[in-house]
Amino acid sequence: MAYLDSLRTLLPDDLRGHLDRARPEFGSTIEVILRLAVGAKAPDNHSVTDWDGLRARTVKAIDELKHGEHDGSSHKRGREDEPPASSKRARTDNADATPSIEQDPPLFTLHALSASSPIRKKVNITIHRSSIRLTNPSTKNEEYAPIPLAALQRAFLLSTRGKSKPHWTVALLATDTPAPTGKAAEATKDTVIVPQLVFGLDATLTTSFTTTTYDANGTPTTDSYPKGSASLPALRAFLSHIPTDTLEPSTTIFRSAAAPSGDGVAGVEAYRGAKQGTLWFLDEGVLWDGKPCEFFALEHLAPTGKSEQSFEGVRTLSATGRTCSVILRRIAARPANGKRFDGEESDDEEDEGEDTDFGMVDGREQETIGRWIKSHRHRFGRLVESGTGAEAAPAGGVADVKGKRKARAEDLRNEDTEDEEDSDFTMESSDDESSSDEGSESDVSADSGEIGEEDEAGDEDEEENLSDVPGDEAEEALDPKHHPLLRPGAMPRMSRAAVDAVVGMVEQDLMGGNKRGADADDESEEEDELDD
Numbered sequence: 172m173a174y175l176d177s178l179r180t181l182l183p184d185d186l187r188g189h190l191d192r193a194r195p196e197f198g199s200t201i202e203v204i205l206r207l208a209v210g211a212k213a214p215d216n217h218s219v220t221d222w223d224g225l226r227a228r229t230v231k232a233i234d235e236l237k238h239g240e241h242d243g244s245s246h247k248r249g250r251e252d253e254p255p256a257s258s259k260r261a262r263t264d265n266a267d268a269t270p271s272i273e274q275d276p277p278l279f280t281l282h283a284l285s286a287s288s289p290i291r292k293k294v295n296i297t298i299h300r301s302s303i304r305l306t307n308p309s310t311k312n313e314e315y316a317p318i319p320l321a322a323l324q325r326a327f328l329l330s331t332r333g334k335s336k337p338h339w340t341v342a343l344l345a346t347d348t349p350a351p352t353g354k355a356a357e358a359t360k361d362t363v364i365v366p367q368l369v370f371g372l373d374a375t376l377t378t379s380f381t382t383t384t385y386d387a388n389g390t391p392t393t394d395s396y397p398k399g400s401a402s403l404p405a406l407r408a409f410l411s412h413i414p415t416d417t418l419e420p421s422t423t424i425f426r427s428a429a430a431p432s433g434d435g436v437a438g439v440e441a442y443r444g445a446k447q448g449t450l451w452f453l454d455e456g457v458l459w460d461g462k463p464c465e466f467f468a469l470e471h472l473a474p475t476g477k478s479e480q481s482f483e484g485v486r487t488l489s490a491t492g493r494t495c496s497v498i499l500r501r502i503a504a505r506p507a508n509g510k511r512f513d514g515e516e517s518d519d520e521e522d523e524g525e526d527t528d529f530g531m532v533d534g535r536e537q538e539t540i541g542r543w544i545k546s547h548r549h550r551f552g553r554l555v556e557s558g559t560g561a562e563a564a565p566a567g568g569v570a571d572v573k574g575k576r577k578a579r580a581e582d583l584r585n586e587d588t589e590d591e592e593d594s595d596f597t598m599e600s601s602d603d604e605s606s607s608d609e610g611s612e613s614d615v616s617a618d619s620g621e622i623g624e625e626d627e628a629g630d631e632d633e634e635e636n637l638s639d640v641p642g643d644e645a646e647e648a649l650d651p652k653h654h655p656l657l658r659p660g661a662m663p664r665m666s667r668a669a670v671d672a673v674v675g676m677v678e679q680d681l682m683g684g685n686k687r688g689a690d691a692d693d694e695s696e697e698e699d700e701l702d703d
Contacts, residue, residue, distance in 0.1 A: 289366035337374035349463035425452035
C-alpha cells in the first residue's frame with residue numbers, strides 16, 4: 172500500500188485516526204482508488220479486470236470535475252482574436268448536449284496534427300458520430316471541449332500560402348463571422364460559442380503519418396502513409412465525414428495576377444489591420460483565412476443600390492496604383508424576389524451594411540478582382556429560395572429570373588479588358604465628312620437635308636417596330652440584366668450638364684454646314700452691294 176502509506180503521513184491527526192481504524196477492512200480498496208485517481212499501474216494483488224480502460228475513464232472523470240469547478244479566473248493576458256481558454260471551455264461545455272463516448276462512438280482519426288485553432292498544439296483529431304474531439308497523442312486525454320458536428324456550417328480546404336513547402340490547411344467554421352471579442356463578448360457571454368477548428372498538414376509528408384478508421388462495431392483499422400507520399404487523400408477522407416460540402420478555391424473562378432507563374436493561385440495576399448492573410452475568391456463568396464477566419468457569402472454582400480451614395484458588396488480603391496484596398500460590405504441576405512423576410516419591399520438604401528477593409532493588395536489584382544465582381548454581382552445580396560421560379564445562375568452565367576428565356580451561359584471571366592460593347596463608342600471614319608467639305612456649299616445643304624429626312628424616317632420605323640412589340644418584351648429590351656452597359660458600374664456616371672454639353676456639340680457639328688452656307692450667301696450679297 173505504497174500510495175496509502177505516503178499520504179497517511181500528510182493527513183491531520185483526526186483524519187489519520189479514522190484511516191487507521193478503517194485500514195484493516197478497507198485499506199486495499201482505498202489503495203486501488205488512489206492508483207486509479209492518479210493514473211498509476213495496478214497493484215500486484217488486485218482483482219480488477221480491464222485496469223487500463225478503468226484508469227482512462229477515471230482520469231477523464233476527474234478532469235471533467237476539475238474543469239467544472241474551475242472559476243475561470245486567470246492572470247494571463249489573453250489573445251485579442253480569441254477569448255480566454257477558460258471562458259471558451261465554460262461556454263462550449265454542455266453536459267446535456269455532449270454525449271459520452273459510449274453514445275458517441277469514433278468514426279475517423281487523424282493522428283499527431285498541428286492545430287492552430289482553437290488551441291495551438293499537436294493533437295489527435297477524431298470525428299465521432301456527433302462531435303469532433305481533440306486529444307493528446309500520448310495520454311489520450313481531451314485537450315479541448317468536444318465540438319458539435321451538427322454546428323459546423325462551412326468546411327474549406329486551402330493551399331497554405333507563405334510556406335517554403337506545399338502545405339494544406341483545413342478550416343471548419345460554425346458561423347461566417349468570428350466570435351466577438353472584448354466588450355462585445357461580454358454581451359454574449361451566455362451564448363454558446365462554437366470555436367473555429369483550423370489545422371494543417373504538409374502536402375508531401377516529411378514523416379510517416381497514420382489515420383484510423385472505425386467500423387460500426389468500433390473496431391479500428393489503421394492506415395499508414397509513408398514519408399514522401401501525398402497527404403491529400405487522408406484529408407479528403409477526414410472531410411468526407413463532415414456534414415457539409417467542402418469548398419475549395421479554383422483558378423477557373425479566380426486567378427491571381429501577381430502570383431508566380433505555374434498552376435496559379437485563387438487568392439490575393441492582403442492585410443487586415445496588422446494581420447497578414449489571404450483573400451480567397453470562390454464561386455460561393457470570399458474567404459479571409461487570417462486569424463480568425465471570416466467568410467463573406469455572396470448572399471451577404473451588398474448589391475449596388477439606386478442612389479449615387481450606394482456601394483457594391485466588393486469594391487477596390489487605389490491611390491497610387493501600386494497597391495489597392497479591397498472593401499467588402501456585409502448585409503443581411505434577402506430572398507431572390509427582392510423582398511425582406513417580413514414580406515415588405517426591400518430598400519437598398521436601408522441596408523447600409525458593415526464595411527471590412529483589407530489593405531496592401533497588389534495593384535495588379537484590381538483587374539482580376541473586377542472580373543470576379545462582374546461575373547458574380549448578379550448574386551450579391553440575393554438568397555435563392557428553393558421551389559421558386561428564380562433558379563441559381565450557373566457559374567459565369569446570368570439567371571433567367573422571369574423564366575421567359577434560357578439563361579445565357581457566357582463566361583465573363585474570360586473577357587478581355589475591353590468589352591465587345593465598347594466598339595459602339597469608337598469614332599467612325601471621316602470620309603463622308605471630308606467629301607462633303609470638298610463639295611460645294613449647296614451640296615452640303617442638300618446632304619444635311621437628306622440626312623434630316625433619313626433620321627425622321629428612321630425614327631418613324633423604330634416607333635412602328637416598338638409599337639408591334641408587346642409591353643413586357645419592350646421593357647425587357649432595356650432591362651439592365653440583359654444589357655451589360657446598363658449594369659451598375661459599367662458606364663461612368665455623368666452629370667446632366669455634361670450630357671447637355673455633349674448634345675450641344677453634336678448638334679453644332681450637324682448644323683455647321685447650313686450655317687456656313689448661310690454665312691457665305693450673306694457675304695456674297697454684301698459684295699454685290701459694294702459693286703453697285
